[in-house]
Amino acid sequence: MIIQISSHRRSGTHALIDLVRSRFSIENDFFHLEDVLDWPLAKLEESSIIVKTHEPEPEKKLHHFIKLGHVSEEKAQDISDKTINIHAYRHPRNVFRSLYYFNIKGHEPVFQIPEKMLFLEFLKQEGVQDADPNENRVQFWQRCVRNWAIREDVLALKYYDIASGTEEIVNALSEHLQLAPVSHKGISQESTAIGRETTKTMGGRSLWTSESELFYEGEIDHELLQQIQIEES
Incomplete structure (x- = not known):
């Protein structure tokens, strides 16, 4: 079984990966689709493995x-049939x-942006x-969430629910994956995340200027935010 964990970047991807790794009997590593x-x-x-994706469409x-000839249509269908999807999402402002901050810091060099780039320019x-x-x-962000979070075959979990790691969340995962949870594994596992605490250490800047707010409000779909029942924190 492939447990495909999807998200927009900085939405709790690795917190979800770490939660699944710690509470279910699966391969300890995670993969990308091309790896398997x-x-x-x-x-x-x-075996049960985790595949991570930030693709906006499932x-x-x-x-x-398939187009590149790296996999046949028949094999691709078999992979799709063996995939269970979980989506992590977070309020877009957060x-x-x-x-x-993550991109300014250059945690993933390919996405690094100039330190002096204004937040409005970034948006x-x-x-x-x-x-x-x-x-x-x-x-x-809206396309990503529309294509993942409101699909009936996807278990969509909010960032702070994932971070809480409550038994209610574990039970929801268990039901969706059809896997029995285990107690926290005896061996400690290193987090798969990179760049944690970056926002806290760089959070002195004033980002949401009146210009940024105006642009954001002109683009955001508030009906979508209501549909996925998410609030800023």
Whole structure:
């Protein structure tokens, strides 16, 4: 079984990965889709693994690999049939603030931005990090959430619920995955996350200026926020 954990960046991806790793009997590492394309189907059937993705559309990456000839349509369908989806999401204001500091810090060098880039300029950036060429950061966040969080076959979990790691959340995961939870594993596991505490250490800047607010309010879909029942914190 493939447990595919999806999210927009800085939405609790690795907190969710760490929670699943610590409470269920699965492979301790996590993978990307391209890592498992060549695995025999028997291997996918006999073990449970985590695959991480930030793709805005559930089948986009698999279809991409079909076009490239990296996997057959039949094998891709088998992979899809063996995949269970969980989505981590977070209020966009918190996402953008965290991602802004994260990218300034250069935790992932390919996405690093200039230290003096204004937050408003950051929000307006087009065609970045899996987005379409004419899609700014607010529009991309909304597309990602629409395509994942409101699907009936996806277990969508809020960032702070994941971070709490309560038994209620573990039970929801157990029901969705059809796996029995285990007590916290005896061996301590290193977190898979990078850049934790970055927002706290860099949080002195005033980001939400009147110009930033005006742009954000002109782009955000408040009905979507109500639909996914999320509040800023």
